[in-house]
Amino acid sequence: MVDMAHVIEAFHLVFAFETMAWILLGVVVGVGVGAMPGLSPAPAIALLLPLTFTLSLPAALGLLIGVYKGGVYGGAISAISFATPGTADAATTVFDGHKLMQRGQGKKALHISLYSSVTADVTSDIITIILAPTLALIALSFGPSERLWLIVLAVTLLGALSGDHFAKGMLAAAIGLFLATIGSDPVTMVPRNTFGQWWLMDGIHLVPLIIGLFAVATMLEKLVELIRDRAARSGAPQIVPPAFGKSGEPLTFREYLSCWKEMLIGTGIGSFVGILPGLGATVGAFLSYGVAKQMSPEKNIGSGRLEGVAASEAGNNATCGPTLIPLLAFGIPGSTIAALLGGALAIQGVQAGPRMFELYPVAIYALFIILLVSNVFNLFIGRFFAGIYARLAVVPPPLLVPVVLIMALFGAYAYQNNHYDVYLVLGFGLLGYFMKVFNLPVAPLIITFILAPLAEESLRRALMINRGDWMAALFTSNLAIALAVFCVVVTIVLARLQVNQRVKTLASVRSDDGEGGERPGPGH
Numbered sequence: 001m002v003d004m005a006h007v008i009e010a011f012h013l014v015f016a017f018e019t020m021a022w023i024l025l026g027v028v029v030g031v032g033v034g035a036m037p038g039l040s041p042a043p044a045i046a047l048l049l050p051l052t053f054t055l056s057l058p059a060a061l062g063l064l065i066g067v068y069k070g071g072v073y074g075g076a077i078s079a080i081s082f083a084t085p086g087t088a089d090a091a092t093t094v095f096d097g098h099k100l101m102q103r104g105q106g107k108k109a110l111h112i113s114l115y116s117s118v119t120a121d122v123t124s125d126i127i128t129i130i131l132a133p134t135l136a137l138i139a140l141s142f143g144p145s146e147r148l149w150l151i152v153l154a155v156t157l158l159g160a161l162s163g164d165h166f167a168k169g170m171l172a173a174a175i176g177l178f179l180a181t182i183g184s185d186p187v188t189m190v191p192r193n194t195f196g197q198w199w200l201m202d203g204i205h206l207v208p209l210i211i212g213l214f215a216v217a218t219m220l221e222k223l224v225e226l227i228r229d230r231a232a233r234s235g236a237p238q239i240v241p242p243a244f245g246k247s248g249e250p251l252t253f254r255e256y257l258s259c260w261k262e263m264l265i266g267t268g269i270g271s272f273v274g275i276l277p278g279l280g281a282t283v284g285a286f287l288s289y290g291v292a293k294q295m296s297p298e299k300n301i302g303s304g305r306l307e308g309v310a311a312s313e314a315g316n317n318a319t320c321g322p323t324l325i326p327l328l329a330f331g332i333p334g335s336t337i338a339a340l341l342g343g344a345l346a347i348q349g350v351q352a353g354p355r356m357f358e359l360y361p362v363a364i365y366a367l368f369i370i371l372l373v374s375n376v377f378n379l380f381i382g383r384f385f386a387g388i389y390a391r392l393a394v395v396p397p398p399l400l401v402p403v404v405l406i407m408a409l410f411g412a413y414a415y416q417n418n419h420y421d422v423y424l425v426l427g428f429g430l431l432g433y434f435m436k437v438f439n440l441p442v443a444p445l446i447i448t449f450i451l452a453p454l455a456e457e458s459l460r461r462a463l464m465i466n467r468g469d470w471m472a473a474l475f476t477s478n479l480a481i482a483l484a485v486f487c488v489v490v491t492i493v494l495a496r497l498q499v500n501q502r503v504k505t506l507a508s509v510r511s512d513d514g515e516g517g518e519r520p521g522p523g524h
Contacts, residue, residue, distance in 0.1 A: 003361060010365035013058045014373060022059040023370065026066020027377040031385075033067070034074020036400070040087045041071030043215040045340045047404070049207050049347070050411040057348045058366045064344050065367075066374045068337055069121060072281055072317050073378055076113040077386055080106060080309070089281040089316040092289040096312075099304030104249075111251035112259060112306045113313045114382040118375050120267040120314035121321065125371040127271050128321035128328075135329035139354035144461040145476040147330075149483035151455045154332045156487055156494075157276070158444045165439070166498045172440045175431075176448030179204055186456070199420045206343045208412050208421045209449065212428025213435075213442050214336075215408040219401045220433040226398060251306075259310035262292045262301075266314025273315075274322030280335050280443075281316035288315025321371055327352050328364070332451060336443045339450050 013019060033044040044067050052060035075090030080097035093113060100109040142150065155173050182193045183203025194200040269291060270284035292311035293301040301308040324341065326334035331353025333339035342352045350360050357364055412425040435442060462473035475481050 006361040007365050010058075010362050010369055013056075013362070014062070014366050014369045016058070018056070019058040019062050019370075020373075022055065023062035023066045023374055024377055024381075026063040026068075027070040027374060027381050028066075030067035030070025030072075031074035031077070031378070031381055032070075034071040034087055034090075035077040040075075040218075041068045042336050042340065043218050043404070044071060045337065046210040046214040047407050047411055049210060049340065049344060050414050052344050052347055057345075057350065057363055058370065060344055060348060061341070061367055062370050062374070064341055065370050066377065068341075069317075069320055069374050069378050070381070072320055073114065073117045073313070073382055075316075076117070076309075076313055077110065080109045080113065087281075089285050090312070091282070092285050092312040092315075093309055095289070095302050096305050096308030100306070100309070103304060105304075107249060108251045108255065108306060109309055110386045111383075112256065113309050114379065114386070115251070115256055116259060116263045116266065116310040116314045117317040117382075118379045119263055120270060120318040121375050121378070122372065123267045124271045124274065124318040125321035125368075125375070128325055128371065129368045131275075131322075132325050132328040133357055135325065136354035136357050139330045142479075143476065144458040144465065145474060145480040146483060148455055148458040148462065148474070149480055149487060150330060151332060151451050151458070153483055153487045153490065154326070154330075154334070155444065155448050155451065156491055158334075158447055166495050168438075168440050169444050172435065172442065173444040173448040176445035177452050179209070179445075180449045180452030186453070199418075204424065204449075205416070205421070206346070206450070208424040209428055210340060210343065210446065211408050211412050212425040213432035213446065215404060216425055216429025217432025217436060217442075219404050219408070220429055221436055223401050224433075226401070255306060259307050261296065262288075262307045262311035263314045265292045265295065266311045267318045270315040270318025271322045274319030274335075275325050276334065280323070281319045284319040285312045285316035288312060288318075324367075328356065328367075329354060331356075331454065333447050336446055339443075339446045342450060 029044060029048075030041060033041060045064050048063060048067065052063065055063065071087065072089055075085050075087030076093045076097065079085040079090040079093040080101050083094050083098040085091045085094055097109045097113065100106060156170075158169065158173065178193070180203075182200055184191055184201055191201055266284075266288035269288045270281075273280070273284040273287060289301075289308065289312045292307065296307065299305055299307050301311070319335075323335045323338050326332045327338045327342050331342075331351070333342045333352075345352050345363075348363075350356065350363050408425060408429075409422055412421045413419065432442060435445075459473070462476065463470070466472035466476065475484065
């Protein structure tokens with residue numbers, strides 16, 4: 001039952017000047033980061049995570065959620081203006097958005113991308129506010145065995161759905177599990193996997209891991225690109241198209257309403273995708289765009305239509321709120337961003353999960369209010385400063401790379417004033433870079449790293465309750481048995497699907513090669 005006293009207190013905290021200022025700053029930074037090709041909200045949040053130590057909980061959540069929501073929308077700006085999506089989430093926006101720009105309708109494209117983003121985001125946030133408490137009530141009935149199998153199921157889904165190869169996803173999860181075991185045993189305090197290094201006795205902390213895998217790895221990737229191809233120094237086009245000026249024709253209310261069907265499709269698909277672990281905004285955008293194109297062939301989406309931009313942007317932004325549902329309801333982050341926000345909550349002394357609604361009601365209400373308020377900031381900042389943000393896409397990588405690297409190393413040291421954290425950041429930066437080279441997804445590593453202590457705690461508690469009987473501990477109820485069976489079924493099905501898909505791809509390639517070999521040469 002909603003306690004109005006807690007809701008009112010949360011309103012006071014969120015609408016305080018400090019919190020509103022940090023939300024504003026977060027959205028401003030997020031849209032700017034999203035507009036710069038090659039960056040994404042995750043590295044920006046990783047860099048800002050140490051800053052949250054000095055902030056109140058509402059201010060910290062406002063900053064990070066603002067960066068997240070602004071970053072998801074910001075990718076559309078460079079996608080429309082330069083046909084270079086700032087983030088992978090905006091890849092499908094290029095298909096129609098840039099063609100509209102070339103026809104002198106860039107302002108219309110930017111406006112419909114913004115309005116559809118905000119519309120879908122607000123709607124999906126309301127879905128989050130309704131679903132999360134309901135699922136949390138269900139989660140409270142779970143015992144340690146059920147929680148253990150739920151975590152195993154989440155990791156399995158993440159490993160299977162985060163990358164293009166099931167084995168690579170599970171390998172990334174295994175790396176995360178190993179990193180989580182470094183330190184001292186939580187019960188006996190015996191060192192494990194420390195390699196004789198005393199400074200690893202406390203284990204690896206989340207902040208250096210995140211900064212290294214996201215910020216440093218991304219900058220190393222861009223640095224290697226610069227070394228390999230000096231032409232990349234020229235960056236994006238140096239001239240912002242005139243459609244951003246006052247002469248551009250704005251979007252009319254009738255044109256906005258004409259895209260209602262595509263926004264509805266994007267909102268529904270994006271919200272569903274956001275709840276599922278391991279998929280994310282990119283999958284939401286592609287699915288929404290594809291479904292909208294199939295359902296309305298008469299609109300000729302893909303040829304420069306406002307409806308195509310609306311479907312794509314609604315699909316990726318609708319995942320923002322629902323991606324937090326597994327975190328809030330079960331304490332299991334379903335995406336990298338959710339893991340980062342869960343880390344921010346932990347830094348503030350708040351453990352995300354079903355007990356959060358009971359133990360920290362003001363914090364959960366403040367989070368819900370911030371989700372909605374950040375959309376308002378996103379609307380106004382995107383509406384009036386899109387032209388300025390378009391110019392951020394021309395920032396040369398030779399300037400961007402060293403600045404971000406310095407910020408990453410400074411943030412790592414400031415976390416605990418410990419120079420060993422700087423070494424960890426550099427090491428994890430190299431690990432993250434090689435994971436990109438070998439196409440290993442990072443999300444399973446991060447989320448498994450966070451979930452491993454919870455899984456170990458659940459397993460130990462189940463064994464204690466059942467006096468060391470492993471069978472009773474693992475399969476103590478029908479629900480635990482059902483979750484275990486579901487994990488096995490999901491693993492087999494997803495593995496077979498990926499194997500079949502790769503067999504079809506190889507057969508198609510061989511067929512094409514065979515046809516090519518039978519073609520007569522020019523001399524015949």
